Amino acid sequence: MDALIAQLAAEAAAWSTPEIVAVVAAILYLVLAIRQHIACWAFALLSTGIYVALFVEARLYMESVLNVFYFAMAIYGWYVWYNGGRLELSVSTRAPGFHAAAIGGLVAVACVNGWFLARFTDAVFPYVDSLTTWSAIFATWLVAQKVLENWWYWLVIDAVSIFIYWSRGLELTALLFVFYVLLIPVGYLSWRRSYRESR
Numbered sequence: 001m002d003a004l005i006a007q008l009a010a011e012a013a014a015w016s017t018p019e020i021v022a023v024v025a026a027i028l029y030l031v032l033a034i035r036q037h038i039a040c041w042a043f044a045l046l047s048t049g050i051y052v053a054l055f056v057e058a059r060l061y062m063e064s065v066l067n068v069f070y071f072a073m074a075i076y077g078w079y080v081w082y083n084g085g086r087l088e089l090s091v092s093t094r095a096p097g098f099h100a101a102a103i104g105g106l107v108a109v110a111c112v113n114g115w116f117l118a119r120f121t122d123a124v125f126p127y128v129d130s131l132t133t134w135s136a137i138f139a140t141w142l143v144a145q146k147v148l149e150n151w152w153y154w155l156v157i158d159a160v161s162i163f164i165y166w167s168r169g170l171e172l173t174a175l176l177f178v179f180y181v182l183l184i185p186v187g188y189l190s191w192r193r194s195y196r197e198s199r
Contacts, residue, residue, distance in 0.1 A: 015172045019054060019172050019173060020172065021046070021050060022046075022050035022054065023047075023172050025044075025046040025047035025050075026044075026047040026176055027176065027179065028040075029044045029047060030180060030187070031183075033187070034183065034187040034190050035190070036146075036190075036191075036194065038081045038082060040077075041074045041075070041077045041078035042074075042078075044070060044077070045071060045074045045075070048074060051067040051173075052064050054170070054173075058170060059123060059168070060129060061117070061121060061123050062113070062126075062129040062130055062132075062133040063132075063133060063164075066133040066136055066137065069140070070140060073141070073144060076144055077143065080144050081146075089146055090146065091146045091147075091191045091192075092195070093147065093148045093149060093195065094149060099149060106134050106135050107131065109130075110130040110133075110135075111127070113126075113130035113134065114129070114130040125164055125167075128160065129164065131160075132160050132161055132164070135156070135157050136157050139154055139157060146191075148188070151185075151187050152188075154187075155181065155184045158177045158184070161174075162177045162178055165177060
């Protein structure tokens with residue numbers, strides 16, 4: 001038991017301060033997003049700004065690009081929620097056909113993007129990284145529009161991301177995504193309740 005505690009302490013000491021700050025900000029983002037609180041976007045700005053650099057260092061280039069997008073979407077999300085607050089922006093849903101078309105498009109784009117990364121860069125997991133990145137871009141747009149089904153996308157994206165981050169030495173970020181996966185049902189049920197109340 002002492003050996004396990006010593007090993008965990010050594011691993012914790014190896015975590016970088018920027019990664020710790022990014023993880024804490026990301027947790028605050030998710031908790032506030034579940035509560036549909038506009039302050040979530042401020043923590044998204046902080047977290048994503050740090051992750052841009054961390055993912056370049058880990059050679060997860062699409063993840064870095066994704067965080068540039070997240071940074072921009074944090075500004076967009078704040079704008080939509082701020083203006084939507086005055087217009088009573090509420091949780092909505094999309095038809096299954098919408099999601100089927102979206103998933104087909106995401107797979108197609110990820111295949112092309114993955115081929116490009118595999119052919120011209122030293123990226124690790126080029127196809128998986130591309131699929132999670134493009135899916136996360138779409139899911140982030142769904143969050144900004146308050147579309148209920150965003151939570152299902154995040155469940156798959158975050159579960160796959162745990163493996164990616166752990167294998168690249170970003171253990172704290174992998175644990176963050178374990179936490180995300182555990183909170184996704186809470187977010188879904190909270191938003192579904194808001195959806196039903198709005199109807």
